[in-house]
């Protein structure tokens with residue numbers, strides 16, 4: 001079954017995609033937030049640690065970082081911030097002056113160099129404790145070879161609420177990230193389980209609603225069928241000689257319309273007719289077929305049940321059954337707010353006695369002016385009338401019926417539909433026997 005025809009599959013797919021997208025975005029956001037909070041918990045006291053290294057020596061430090069040539073006095077800087085190298089997993093320290101000059105580092109090659117546009121330094125220079133997660137530079141630094149993650153932490157050192165300098169430390173963060181990794185797994189597992197629960201819940205609710213709706217639709221459908229059947233038999237019950245005419249003509253219409261919808265390779269169906277033949281059209285046509293003589297309810301018994309041939313006046317009254325039937329269905333259709341099978345039913349009821357050559361009734365429509373539904377119905381209706389005994393005629397055998405229909409090709413009947421009939425006449429015969437009165 002195609003996805004577009006399966007509402008449950010459509011719902012499952014769309015819901016799954018939406019929940020998957022929302023859940024993974026949520027998990028990414030939560031992971032980022034958790035990572036940031038874990039790192040901050042770990043480094044938030046670093047500014048006060050830096051201050052503790054300065055001790056009561058604040059004014060001396062201020063002088064030191066503001067002198068014109070402080071790199072001449074690296075030992076004094078080292079004596080203060082070099083203590084970071086003995087703290088935890090910190091393995092590198094850089095001390096920045098506010099103009100971007102590195103005043104001191106254990107990496108002596110960069111002492112005195114100026115990096116005024118370093119973005120991380122600029123953030124810390126504004127008084128914000130800032131960090132970056134970096135991969136170790138294994139090519140350049142032998143000691144970073146066994147490290148997986150490095151935290152580069154930029155610590156603003158404040159004296160009297162003003163940033164005096166920035167201390168940058170590198171810290172091996174493998175243990176910290178192991179913890180972050182296990183917390184990340186927990187977050188993803190929780191989000192995945194919650195997503196699955198919501199999905200299952202929605203699926204169950206949808207399935208129940210769908211089942212209930214399907215039940216209601218089935219009841220409506222069955223009611224509709226029952227009403228159509230009882231309407232159709234209103235006329236049939238008075239016309240005692242028609243017997244199982246409605247059942248048989250419905251079967252004949254089914255055969256013809258399916259033959260036209262799925263024609264064998266050599267059988268060419270008109271393009272204009274093919275466009276009509278959707279699944280919905282076929283369904284509506286079959287549903288409408290039993291109603292084709294509904295208008296006979298308005299024909300007096302004396303005419304409808306008259307044994308023998310009708311006079312011209314009587315036949316003129318009999319012809320009204322097409323218009324009467326169409327009016328009955330139109331009244332029903334006007335009460336509906338949607339397009340129903342009745343639209344096709346009205347065309348079929350009104351025009352099933354029209355002839356291809358324009359000599360039919362009630363409107364003398366000709367050729368393709370006659371709706372396709374009525375052209376199909378005409379062949380099915382006449383075949384059955386010929387094949388069964390009526391009060392005014394004997395029944396013909398199947399062969400004779402086929403001959404008469406063939407003779408009507410292009411005069412009484414649409415030639416293409418007669419061709420369709422000739423392809424399937426064997427099946428017509430079987431139905432005429434199986435559903436005989």
Ligand SMILES: [Fe+2]
Nearest residue numbers: 292293352353
């Ligand atoms: Fe009729």
Ligand SMILES: [Fe+2]
Nearest residue numbers: 245292293381
């Ligand atoms: Fe009929």
